[in-house]
Amino acid sequence: MRERLLLLVESNTTGTGRLFARRAAELGVVPVLLCADPGRYPYAAEDRLRSVVVDTSDEAALWTAVRALEDEATIAGVLTSSEYYVPTAAALAYRLGLPGPAAEAVRACRDKAEQRRMLVGAGVGSPDFAVVSEVADALAAARGIGLPVVVKPVQGSGSLGVRLCADLDEVAEHAGTLLAATVNERGIASPGRILVEEYLTGPEFSVEVFGTDAVVTVAKHVGALPSFVEIGHDVPAALPGEQEIALRESAVRAVRALGLGWGAAHVELRLTGPRTAEVIEVNPRLAGGMIPELVRRACGIDLVRAQVLAALGTAPELERSGYARASIRFLTAEQDGILARSASLAEAVARARTVPGTVEAVLYRAPGEPVGPAEDFRGRVGHAIAVADRSVRAAEAADRAVALLGEAVSYADLHTEEAFA
Template sequence: MSVEKGRAFALVESNTTGSGRLFASAARARGLRPVVLTADPSRYPYLRRDHIDVRVVRTSEPDEVLAACRTMRDEQGLAGVTSSSEYFIGTATAVAAALSLPSGDPEAIARCRHKHHQRAALTEAGVPVPDFRVATDVDSASLAATDLALPVVVKPSTGSGSVGVRLCRTNSEVARHARALFGTGARTPILVERYVRGPEFSVETFDGNVVAVVGKHVGPHPHFVELGHDVPAPVPPEWAAELRRCALAAGSALGLGWSASHTEIRMSEDGPVIIEVNPRLAGGMIPTLVRHACGVDLVDWVVAKAAALSLPTVDRSASSASIRFLRARTGGVVTSVIGQREAAASQGVESAVVTVAPGDEIQLTRSFRDRLGYVIATTAAGGDSGALADAALAHLRVSVEAGPREPRR
């Protein structure tokens, strides 16, 4: 091991579910001491349970994050800085670069984090993306929709997890959703883009090499909530090859190629079209599926890369892994949770998790936050892990006493 045991490893904020906790565990397994920098430790219950060191920092202020990391470096040594959060990977990258620690290109990360800049760079490089317009107010969003021809997808220019992404079929829907995204007096740009029909996939890359092609299951319109993933994607070899080539072309055009990237693609009638490139590790438990199906621990790889540690030699397995999410269908208060034992005992199931309990309040967001649990199933190569996950998920039942009617959006 090339660093002394106990050297700090800074994690700027965290995912509230899934990989955030795994990042801290991976750092510890590498002989590092994870330190989470956060403005609000109460957002992450695992910090107390796992006895993770915490520094309370206004993480919305990059200079304060830099100062905290500089202090850690000077006091006890700092092996690296990263983040499991889409919203803070840019800050973590810039801080690591400023301290001469291993990092990607901060400018490339910033370009990817703002979808309108990302789309412009991909368009200039000839990488296929949906026709799009940038809107700065409700009127320009409506004009963009008319120009592109309905239906269109209206989304924030930053963000993740399908938050605020909506298919709009009429100009009134465009105006209403744009108004909700802008909020009172806001002028953050939004994207209006032509809707691309076809199945959705993601391609997981590391250091400019494809690790896995993932099949994605997306919920009903007008929202785009992800309901499950399959690794590898059950597609013909020629499709998988096209998806890999498209993802690598996008990463090259954006100046990525250091550590992990997560590229979302739709396969249209004319071929693959980039939906977005995320300059960080995938969410949605995809890294866990990749570990089961391919034998590659992407969380460990990201931590090792950020700390300048060697990556393990991997004898890649050839299995199939799938996840299916249990999602809320109505807001309200949870009254009962049943079926977890039966789901866990189902064929091929690796884990069956429910993340709510009786008494918890649910507020529908039409995003990843509506997930109430999940099932992960595996099988040998060529098997149908998705069918096993579907069968196990059918056992899970969360009863909700409906709350007040949601305001229309």
């Protein structure tokens, strides 16, 4: 019998990228990572994941690689866990006659300027905005919208390049930096446009949507401004019923307005009134930040498995089978510092894992590695996950565990010998 393959077009470097491959294997399908550089994904070597090196930005080269795989096995599905490659994976699935989202819909959704226009056109609550390609236009937009404003790329992920600008000097500086970039962190060409948006206040949440069903609402914790680094999540969010309804209804309306409705969508919103939710953005993919793992532990719903099943043409399993509460807190550095020796790192992780309710505590960096304040997700140093029967208990346990992880970071002068002892 020919092997059945699940093609993974690139990946995120941690978290759900590894889980996609593992769930495929559990379902009896061979995961194959199509990527330009397998070295970006340490888990690929650790898990002995089959990889095919190909320029994933070159449609012809990608198709040639896929046709070669077809000669030896049956391609059963195509997915990606990377925001940047959702349109590529969708187009490839369509070309192969396999399940997936509408390629044009996800391509439009990936362009946050086009997404914003579509949401406004459909009457979905969202911030005032302007799309600009010159610093002078960014300044004019900021004046018109009213300071402070959020300035961010029209394409991106993980809060990369997203910044709150309090005055016109900050707008000019950050807009100039973004517009000067010719490629993003993945080496993909930048479009030469940015967004200037109204700054919405109020607590932030996400709604994890699958198809057109709101699965769960997640409370978000964001770090110190002017960056928007997510430093924690609580699942499910503890909310009054009317607020829960407002968030879920707005998220589903946004998904429908964008022509989505296949597989997972991660919708970020703010509550701007007692019963008013406005959409920050819609991501046509599973959430990052370990949210799928929190949902699995709290609700018994495996969103990664559901996404893999959908790609294989099988009905996903979305029935809730758990009623716990789960929280994650990310470790970020308060200032420039350095991680301790190996023994001290191991001790910090061991202590964090002793906190009642803690089910996971990890550090991402090596002993002696410098760390600094996070400006986006790449600045996270580690995380702790806790599960309990009440939201407050899960949150307190995660807070305590990540504080113990933080003892592995030394804020001594990096130029002194003590910092490297």
